Amino acid sequence: MALPPLNTLRVFEAAARHGSFVRAAQELHVTHGAVSRQIRQLEESLRVDLFERRNRAVFLTPAGEQLRLAAADAFSILTESIDRIARRATSSALVVSCEPTLAMRWLIPRLSRFQARHPSVQIHLFAAGGPIDFARTGVDVALRRNDFAWPAHVHAEPICEEWIGPVQAPHADATARRRLLHTATRLDAWQTWWRVSGMPRPRGRLPEARYEHFYLSLQAALAGQGTAIASKLMAGDDLKDGRLMAPDGFQRDGSAYCLLSSVPIAPDSPAGAWLAWLREETAASLAD
Numbered sequence: 223m224a225l226p227p228l229n230t231l232r233v234f235e236a237a238a239r240h241g242s243f244v245r246a247a248q249e250l251h252v253t254h255g256a257v258s259r260q261i262r263q264l265e266e267s268l269r270v271d272l273f274e275r276r277n278r279a280v281f282l283t284p285a286g287e288q289l290r291l292a293a294a295d296a297f298s299i300l301t302e303s304i305d306r307i308a309r310r311a312t313s314s315a316l317v318v319s320c321e322p323t324l325a326m327r328w329l330i331p332r333l334s335r336f337q338a339r340h341p342s343v344q345i346h347l348f349a350a351g352g353p354i355d356f357a358r359t360g361v362d363v364a365l366r367r368n369d370f371a372w373p374a375h376v377h378a379e380p381i382c383e384e385w386i387g388p389v390q391a392p393h394a395d396a397t398a399r400r401r402l403l404h405t406a407t408r409l410d411a412w413q414t415w416w417r418v419s420g421m422p423r424p425r426g427r428l429p430e431a432r433y434e435h436f437y438l439s440l441q442a443a444l445a446g447q448g449t450a451i452a453s454k455l456m457a458g459d460d461l462k463d464g465r466l467m468a469p470d471g472f473q474r475d476g477s478a479y480c481l482l483s484s485v486p487i488a489p490d491s492p493a494g495a496w497l498a499w500l501r502e503e504t505a506a507s508l509a510d
Contacts, residue, residue, distance in 0.1 A: 226264055231293050233260040234272065238282055238290035303357055315344040316492040319364040322349040323407075323437040324479075327456040328507065329365070336499050343492045351407075356484035363493050364482040365500070377486050379497055381479040382504035385454040386415060387472035392464065394446035401429040401448030405439040411451035418473045455479075458507050479504070 225231075236246035236257075243257045250257070265272050272286035282290060320329055325347065333345060353372060354364045366372075367384060390399050402412055416423045431448055433439045440457065443450040444465055452466075460466040481500060487493045 226267055230260050230264050232297070233257055234264055235290065235293040235297060237261060237273075237280070238286060238293070241280065241282075243280060299357065315346055316496055317346045317348070317360055317362045318496070319348045319350050319354055319359070319361045321351040321366060323435065323440070323456055324365065324453075325349045326437060327440065328458070331459065332503055335503070336496070339499065340492070340495050343495060345496075354482065362483065363487070363496060365479060366482055367477050367479050369477055372482060375484075377483045378480040379483075379487060381481055381497075381500050382455075382508060383474050384477045384479065385472040385508060386411065386418075386451055386475045387454065387468045388415065388449045388470055389440070389443050389452040389457050389461070389466045389468050390449040391444055391446040392467050394443075394448070397429075398446055399449055400424075401431055403439040403442050403448040403450035404430060404432045405436045405450075406432070406434050407436050408451070414475050415451050415473070418475055419470065421470065455504060455507055458510055462510060 233246065233250065233252075233256075236249050237243050240246050240249070243261070244254050247254045247257045261273065268285075270285045271283050272289060273280040274283055326349070329347070333347075336343075336345065348359075348361065350364075351366070352370055354361060354366075356362075356364075356376075365381070368378075372378065405411065415421075429448075431442065433442060436453075436456070439450040440452055440460075442448060443452070444460060452468075454468075454472045457466055457468070461468060481487070481493075481497050483493060487497055489498075
């Protein structure tokens, strides 16, 4: 069934919200008769009564209440989206969502480089992972690893491949290095490493420790508490400064990072500048 005209739904929403055709007419600057006609046409097209009319008062029917809730939500989403579009039209700010560990350990330390190159673009950074609703969150672009499926209407620009490997602190003793550090956000990290590296899984039961987030397992490795599977991007600065070492190197794990957006990214836009910069920075980090 085709949707009723937007203006008819607007008239209905106002009448339902006020519980009065007269007050709806006053808000919309039309006559009481015009409101009444629009409501009647809507009821006829839906073949259901939306209001009960009693002694010059109107009351929503169950069907009317259901439509009121849906219409209120729809107009609220439209209003929020239009406000955001209008704000962006007059602003060069780019709202970026990034996976938390990648944001903390790789992106934030490099943000000043982007700002130096693009001083007119303001970055508003939010840490989040997994699926994202661009309309509701107001996010322009989201940096994600492709370990989940996103809707077909989401645009995805490839950034770089993911490289993983075991890392440990140079000062960790032999007992600590045998402890495998696991994280709930990458439960299969060790299994993936043994598969892609071709290295045999150690025999016997090794000591283990488990952490809720990827960031925590890397912090534990830095503290000399065991060996963690790390992303080369996220551990790169610590490796370069000697706080961590990667005795077995890194291997591609088959996943990759992408920049997601609700619309195609124009090369000459702030998002286009961000995309080009991300590709350049990740290439430099992985080459180190």
